Amino acid sequence: MTVIAPYRSGQRPGPDGFAQLLHAEWTKFRTVRGWVIGTIVAVVVAAGIGLLGTGSGQHFCQQVASIGPARSGADCGLPVFRLGPDGEPVSDSFFFVRQPLAGNGSITVRVTSLTGLLPSSNPNGPPAPTRPGLQEWAKAGIIIKQDTGQGSRYAALMVAGGHGVRMQWNYTADTPGLPGIVGPASPRWLRLTRAGDVITGYDSADGTRWAQVGTVTLPGLPSTVQAGLFTASPDDNQESQHLGGGVNAGGGPTQATAVFDHVTAPGGSFTGGYVGSAEIPGTGGYHQAGGRYTVTGSGDIAPIPAGHGGPADAAATLTSYLLGTFAGLIALTVVAAMFMTAEYRRDLIRVTLAASPRRGRTLAAKAVVIGAVSFAAGLVSAIVALMAGTAITHARGYYEFPVAGPTVVRVVIGTAALAAVSAVLALAIGAMVRRSATAVAIVIAAIVLPYFLAVAAVVPLGAADWLLRITPAAGFAVQGPYPAYPQVTAIYSALSGYFPLAPGAGFAVLCGWTAVALAGAAWLLRRRDA
Amino acid sequence: MHAVASPAAARPARRLALAGWSALPDALHAEWTKLWTLASTWWLLAAAAAITVAVSAAAAAGATCGPLGCAPAQTGADPVKISLTGVDVGQVVVALLAVLAVGGEYGHAMIKVTLAATPRRLVMLAAKAAVVACWAIIAGTVAVLGSVLAGGLILPGRGLSAANGYLLVSLGNGPVLRAALGSVLYLALIALLAVGVTTAVRDSAAGIGLVLGLLYLFPIAAAALPDHVLARHLEQVAPMTAGLYVQVTVGLQALPLAPWQGLGVLALWALGALILGAVVLRLRDA
Secondary structure, three states: OOOOOOOOOOOOOOOOOHHHHHHHHHHHHHHOHHHHHHHHHHHHHHHHHHHHOOOOOHHHHHHHHHHOOOOOOOOOOOOOOEEOOOOOEEEEEEEEEEEEEEOOEEEEEEEEEEEEEEOOOOOOOOOOOOEEOOOOOOEEEEEEEOOOOOOOOEEEEEEEOOOEEEEEEOOOEEEEOOOOOOEOOEOEEEEEEEEOOEEEEEEEOOOOOOEEEEEEEOOOOOOEEEEEEEEEEOOEOOEEEOOOOOEEEOOEOOEEEEEEEEEEOOOOOOEEEEEOOOOOOOOOEEEEEOOEEEEEEOEEEEEOOEOOOOOEOOOEOHHHHHHHHHHHHHHHHHHHHHHHHHHHHOOHHHHHHHHOOOHHHHHHHHHHHHHHHHHHHHHHHHHHHHHHHHHHHHHOOOOEOOOOHHHHHHHHHHHHHHHHHHHHHHHHHHHHHOOHHHHHHHHHHHHHHHHHHHHOOOOOHHHHHHHHHHOHHHHHHHHOOOOOOOOOOOOOOHHHOOOOOOHHHHHHHHHHHHHHHHHHHHHHHHHOOO | OHHHHOHHHHOOHHHHHHHHHOOHHHHHHHHHHHHHOOHHHHHHHHHHHHHHHHHHHHHHHHOOOOOOOOOHHHHOOOHHHHHOOOHHHHHHHHHHHHHHHHHHHHHOOHHHHHHHHOOOHHHHHHHHHHHHHHHHHHHHHHHHHHHHHHHHHHHHHHOOOHHHOOOOOOOOOHHHHHHHHHHHHHHHHHHHHHHHHHHHHOOHHHHHHHHHHHHHHHHHHHHHOOOHHHHHHHHHHOHHHHHHHHHOOOOHHHOOOOHHHHHHHHHHHHHHHHHHHHHHHHHOOO
């Protein structure tokens, strides 16, 4: 009996840590010319398409100039919008029946009616509003304002057309009070009290039982402020959904008339006048008879949302600079899917799995490599797109909608993360279906197609919102640069950078889909023969 | 040297060309067999029809009149285009079918066998294009008939009825027939575009990425462009937006191109892609 010793190689086993696996996968990636070219293509198209959104003809400039008072007639003048205390663009024009309020004090009124006029439903009708009706955010009430300059600090308590009593301050803040429509049978008592920098609002249905609506600190308020009654009524954005194609923004100026009585104010007599100017000359005014003040006004005290169909339609946005992201994602999807499926096509997978028999780890290494490459590609394309877009916009004298610095950083990092997670999703789908074209088609149908259906307004807004909530395309929400304001009527569409989910939530939806796909890929990879 | 290069060189070129194209019926038969014996073809055809009809029905069910009332002037709704919304999505599957028909050959080096059997490469490409287009027409017909049927049944219940002044979604109406026929041809042209592009890039993943990028790039860019003149130009040269003009039955005067002209733009894209594919196929080694 001879025992045959099994053959053992004299070679010492090489290291087989995760780092070696990463190195192997990275070497595979960088040595395939097509994949490197594909990644470069992704960066170029993602950055290049955004440049289309940055500029156009002369009418663009004139359109901007017509929105606000430009500094000079020739150039388009920056800034075009009035800016609020926090640097955000605001509309601040309303009819103000005011008196100076020195030191601490309080103002109380009763609102007994709020009525209004809407633009004529005939598109060729007169520009002035003629149709009886109330804009849902028409507002009338009392306000304490730093001065009569547009964009100054304020706190106001008001009845809104369709939203009951509201307390609003410094343009962006809004909190509800008593619900219900104001009228002679259901009047609303409003009271604003100033104590130092703190302003508190109370409302009441009967003038005896009061409830606090909100309290706000306005630092740096001067000792003498302007206080009084106001009425404003924002433009009516009649967003008619073009069924099966596009959203039409129509509408025009509106006006509102409010009746106040039981006015208690510490100062002397009131003076009336516009803050800003009336959109249609001649609208607005007040008269007083026997303690009843009737105030008519148009305009709005509110932030201006970015994007299409509103007053900021012509302003360049981060969203338009980053428009090319979806095209870059298509290219990255192709590369990422092939990074996996090419292994099957050439039977390389057997070598790969022989070298690294723990299949889950192999998949993880591939995911890390393609994720990192895509993150870098997304980062470069986003930075280039934003810098080039901003430079072109400024060079042409166009207006760029302002955005906070931390938001820009979040959008840039978010774009890179969107690219990385999308690529990992493509890799995982590729590992599951093992056919590159099918994998690419699935990923594009999951990420780009819902985005297309929503952005190109093929489906109605409601359906588009749902697509951007539940499909992997929800991840585009990380690119949303501007907050949506519920107290401002506007078309908050994905095209303008408004997504139905918050940035983090949208990204989490994409990550969830990717995690499920990766788990499925790992399971199938272990279970199936290679 | 030249004399012994090839006996075929001695024959008149004209006869040679004819001899090559006479192989077309056999090539067609070969391509037909290749495609229909693949299980994936049947799955993709069924998926294309099912997805198109499902999306169309969902779009019809989601249609609403809006706050201003149901009159056509108020909604601007085009019941025919709504009924055919599914084509926007179903075209992905049709494109995938076409890409796989070509890319699959390169993926498994089948192309060498194919070209050994049909050495006239353009004959092979023509046969493949014809077969793929034929399948696309079959799937497209089922998909479009289903969509029109769904739209005709659902839309009147959503207020877009003939009683309210909308076009009845029925093939008996001239514009509806045009839109339906045009949509079938649209899907066939998308398939031809995909065959051409994939033959040019010789890889199915890159092919489907390019085709879908080409289709969706223009409408997204046009929607976001602040310059509406440029956006309109972009829409009238883009394969998808121009091609889908054939579905429009409302507001034809506002369209940059007439419906059939729009489909013609897509046909030019498909032709261009096929020519590009043919040139690459002729010039490069398989």
